[in-house]
Amino acid sequence: MTDAHLGLAGQLARLPQRQVLSDDVYETVKGLIMDSVVEPGTRLNIDALTRELGISQTPIRESLARLESDGLVIKEPLRGYRVSSRLTREEFEDLFEYRLHIEPWAASRAAERSGSEDLARLKAEMLSYTDVPDRPSYESYRAMAAHDQRFHDLVLELAGNETARLSFQRTHCHLHLFRLYYGGGIATKALREHKVVVTAVRKGNPEEAAAAMRSHIEASRARLRPIFDTLSD
Amino acid sequence: MTDAHLGLAGQLARLPQRQVLSDDVYETVKGLIMDSVVEPGTRLNIDALTRELGISQTPIRESLARLESDGLVIKEPLRGYRVSSRLTREEFEDLFEYRLHIEPWAASRAAERSGSEDLARLKAEMLSYTDVPDRPSYESYRAMAAHDQRFHDLVLELAGNETARLSFQRTHCHLHLFRLYYGGGIATKALREHKVVVTAVRKGNPEEAAAAMRSHIEASRARLRPIFDTLSD
């Protein structure tokens, strides 16, 4: 009867663990896609997922429905789900055009609005991922991508426009770029170059580090272009 | 085994109707929210929906999961789903700040890029809703809101950036604004402003198109604010 209180956001925030299986499945499958464990176009068999994850169909169906809404999978009626394709060249250009339109603006707004606490958070995030391990691994690159995502999201948050922030988040740009980078075994080469950069940085050699990073970015660009071209066929 | 073909976008476009019950439920519930049949904060009982719609839980759960991803409902673990709240004052301001950043830019891009076919579509959409009834009714306003949504979406489409378009769509701004108010009499002014935008786009004048869109959104915001304030009491 008297349940008209809408101040339940605070109560929800108080719950650390979600206790809902669907969310775990959602994150799991999202991780599988993000880590390129499943390639684009792969069919996601619901029955197989029930066996592999050891749970029933219901939470898996809910997760896949949400993932479809996110654009990460595609539902083909009466045929099942498939992992959606990676970025095409055109989508890549669109995505960066959009980012070039939103993020500089968000940064300027953040510069106008941020107080000392905000700046502290930004600094903390910047410092939160500085140690690149000697042996570059798959996990380390993923951590780097996660850090990058948190950083950009924080800028949007400090801009003070929640609508813009959500809108930007829903592009899943980091996730798509992450998938792109890890396609076709390119990750290993990228990680090797990362190691060169790290080595140069640890040696305290600015010129060498700059050169390594420059060559890494150029190589990365060179690696990405043919991927766009092959996917455009 | 050999199902690695990625050209499935064209195949999907060939299927007009999906034949999947979940989509019908999704549209149905979305319509219930959009028409304010269910008020914000209302609990969406799954068992009740199974009885009312005469179907089982599975498609309803998938629909609700997608609606949650859209931000239209909120899932409270072990308590159920609720219709999400209407816009707060702050969200209202954020939304229009975002629109003022995106849509004028989109209009200018549309003015630059649009060919004759695009311009024909724009004109057709503009002419598709011209008769504003003397006595504004719920139905007429709903038709106006649908037209307004198509118009703004079309501008985003003509801007040629699918990322920006999807990002804008996912704000569901028209849906939220529709829920915010259904008074009457405002349609005529909005249609006049749409016409100014179309004229500028057809002239291929980016600056003029952006300015027209900007003034339209600002005017729209000014029209909605007082209504919003009265509802916030």
Next chain:
DNA sequence: CGGCTCCAGATCCTATAGGATATTGCGTAC
């Protein structure tokens, strides 16, 4: 060789049962 039918497999949808959790109401103690 092309076109057709039939069958196996996969998927979607339904139905039902049981465990887990939150809400509600009542009774008791202070």
Next chain:
DNA sequence: GTACGCAATATCCTATAGGATCTGGAGCCG
């Protein structure tokens, strides 16, 4: 009169089985 604890109910979440429908390929016929 108020606060606390406890049981009953309702709801959500999970699990499992089975029918209906569609896809894909093998095999047969013209």
